[in-house]
Amino acid sequence: MLYIVFCEQAIEAFGVGRVVASGHPDFEKDDLVAGLISWGEYSIVKGAIMLNKLDPMGFPLSYHVGILGFSGLTAFGGFFEICKPKKERKVFVSAASGSVGNLVGQYAKLFGCYVVGCAGTKQKVELLKEKLGFDDAFNYKEETDLNSALKRHFPDGIDIYFDNVGAEMLEAAVANMNTFGRVAVCGVISEYTDARKRAAPSMLDVVYKQINIRGFLAADLMSVYADFISTTVDHLRNGKIHVLEDISRGVDSIPNAFMGLFRGDNVGKKIVQIADE
Amino acid sequence: MLYIVFCEQAIEAFGVGRVVASGHPDFEKDDLVAGLISWGEYSIVKGAIMLNKLDPMGFPLSYHVGILGFSGLTAFGGFFEICKPKKERKVFVSAASGSVGNLVGQYAKLFGCYVVGCAGTKQKVELLKEKLGFDDAFNYKEETDLNSALKRHFPDGIDIYFDNVGAEMLEAAVANMNTFGRVAVCGVISEYTDARKRAAPSMLDVVYKQINIRGFLAADLMSVYADFISTTVDHLRNGKIHVLEDISRGVDSIPNAFMGLFRGDNVGKKIVQIADE
Incomplete structure (x- = not known):
């Protein structure tokens, strides 16, 4: 095989x-x-x-x-090493039913965070809420104003944004971010398909809210590999993580x-x- | 008084x-x-x-x-805490003759980095090179293409960008940044005067070069205050830093x-x- x-x-x-x-x-x-x-x-x-x-x-x-491969390592290392979460922090994940996003949300829930994801179909949104245990989820294609959508889902602001898409979603996330918020930039679907579709987040927000925006690659997360494998294997054997x-x-x-x-x-x-x- | x-x-x-x-x-x-x-x-x-x-x-x-006040603390803490420099790293400072920028450049030179600054008049550029000891400097108003200007001044790429202006300069800096480059976002002159003049840096660059963009405020740098005062007073008494x-x-x-x-x-x-x- x-x-x-x-x-x-x-x-x-x-x-x-x-x-x-x-x-x-x-x-x-x-x-x-x-x-x-x-x-x-x-x-x-x-x-x-x-x-x-x-x-x-x-x-x-x-x-x-x-x-148990690169998707898992990217989600695990990206969330724990780049986002440096604490329990009960408010976490937003875009492309949340994707290979990495779904795992980020699940790791974040298992860790004790409040997690909202977005995806592009009703079925995906249902999956996030019903099967993967996200606290909430929404279909970004049904939203006319992403800024308002995030304000509605995060009335107390976003602490961590795990970004797989870039563009307007990144702008809206930065606008709704709390002080010392962290953005882990994992992927940029918008720019893969159209290099002109760039995010222009408010840098005034970045300064005044002391936001950290960080791009990363799984290859740089090998230091957590052993921890990633043992934690994930445990979750799998205990039926706590959905594949x-x-x-x-x-x-x-x-x-x-x-x-x-x-x-x-x-x-x-x-x-x-x-x-x- | x-x-x-x-x-x-x-x-x-x-x-x-x-x-x-x-x-x-x-x-x-x-x-x-x-x-x-x-x-x-x-x-x-x-x-x-x-x-x-x-x-x-x-x-x-x-x-x-x-x-010895907030400008100094912002420059000192922003450079050493946010940019986490190493000797010989390539440092770019915008608004380099401003209250914070000129000190960032001087601290970076005293620390052993290679420093290029940009400013908006010929006189300011001369000052940076002749009086403040910058390795090089340029007048951004004389450049038609900031991307090329940075490529010319940093043929080996930028390791650290201390950003005081945002907009196109931030975009060009990210485009010319090396792997694991760091951007300390200290000020956003472009957005102060026109909120629509936002930076839209390539997030693909941010991901693949694993760039860290971080906003900060001097108020969050009080942990280095004692170090800032003693270092700066030493430099002042030894005539190593220009006021x-x-x-x-x-x-x-x-x-x-x-x-x-x-x-x-x-x-x-x-x-x-x-x-x-």
């Missing part, structure tokens, strides 16, 4: 697979591996620098490209899966299963 | 003066005091909560509303002094001397 997910801007792919033949002393036939591989049913990896043996720990292999996967099958599904990321088609981690076991 | 400076948005004034009469047990006639007072030759202060006795330490009184003051005299000069801040008239700290000793 081979599970592959889109990596950064899909230039390379992160996946898990099983070794069918190896000339490398560290890997043997039938070993499970995770790392950077190319798109396809079979992948020739030279040097193996970006490939590691994988211990599935009893979980489905797909978990290792999602909740949202959106799996399509076969090489043919790759283009649509990729484009769907920008249309907001996916719910949870978008994964392409290239081959069965 | 009475020296007064503009405080935040000039709603209140920060000044030094001499007590002419006191009914408060902590203050006696002829005591020097510093704190929030009203504009005028004489000021009645009730409660004295925002007023402290002042030890001039042998320095002119005007220093205590500038380099830039722009003093106008008399109550009549207040309106023009205030408006001049937004026109960029002042060089260094704008101070109004209300009364002679």
Whole structure:
């Protein structure tokens, strides 16, 4: 079997697979591996620098490209290291049903924060509230004024904004932020699709409310990797965290899966299963 | 005598003066005091909560509303606490001949950084290079493309941007920033004068270069106050730091002094001397 997910801007792919033949002393036939591989049913990896043996720990292999992979690390490290939360803080997550957003919200709830998410369909909003335990959620496409929407959901202001989208949502979040608020900038869906759709948050707000806006990449969060794995495995074994996967099958599904990321088609981690076991 | 400076948005004034009469047990006639007072030759202060006795330490009184007052603390704390510099880092300062900017540049040079400043007249640029020891400086009004101007002055990228202006300069600085670059947002001259003139920096840059943008106020930097005073007094006594003051005299000069801040008239700290000793 081979599970592959889109990596950064899909230039390379992160996946898990099983070794069918190896000339490398560290890997043997039938070993499970995770790392950077190319798109396809079979992948020739030279040097193996970006490939590691994988211990599935009893979980489905797909978990290792999602909740136990980079998406999980990004959510866990981004929330705990970049947002530096305290219990009962008010947390807002955009693209909250996405691969990272849904986990940020769940980690934040398990940690004791008040969490509101936004998403782009009624079904996603229901999912956040009913299944993932968000305190509240709203469909941003139904709002004419994001500033008012956030004021309504955060009458006492936002302490932490986990930003996956940029643009107007970031502006509205900064406008509704409390003193010493923190913005973790994880993704910028708006700019991926249109470089002109930039956020222009009020820098007066940034100064007077002493706001911290910080971009980050999962690769810089390896210091929390061990903590991330042990915490997440515990949550999984205790049934406290919900795994949202959106799996399509076969090489043919790759283009649509990729484009769907920008249309907001996916719910949870978008994964392409290239081959069965 | 009475020296007064503009405080935040000039709603209140920060000044030094001499007590002419006191009914408060902590203050006696002829005591020097510093704190929030009203504009005028004489000021009645009730409660004295925002007023402290002042030890001039042998320095002119005007220093205590500038380099040894909030401007100095903002520059010192903003640079060392918010920018977290290391030696040889590349530092860019906007409004670099202003009350805070000129000190940031001087602290950064004394610390061992490479420093480039920008200002709005040829004279200011000369001053930065000739008198204050900046490695380089440029007149932003002579540049048609701020992005190219910064690329020219920072071929290896910017590590730290001390922002006093916002808008296009902040955008250009983010575009030229190195990985893990830090932006300390101290002031937003552009938005003071026109709320629509906002910065729209690329959030893709913020994510991929893991940039930290942080607003701050001097009031939150009191933890470094003792260090700020001892370091700055040392620099002053050793003649290593240059004091830039722009003093106008008399109550009549207040309106023009205030408006001049937004026109960029002042060089260094704008101070109004209300009364002679």
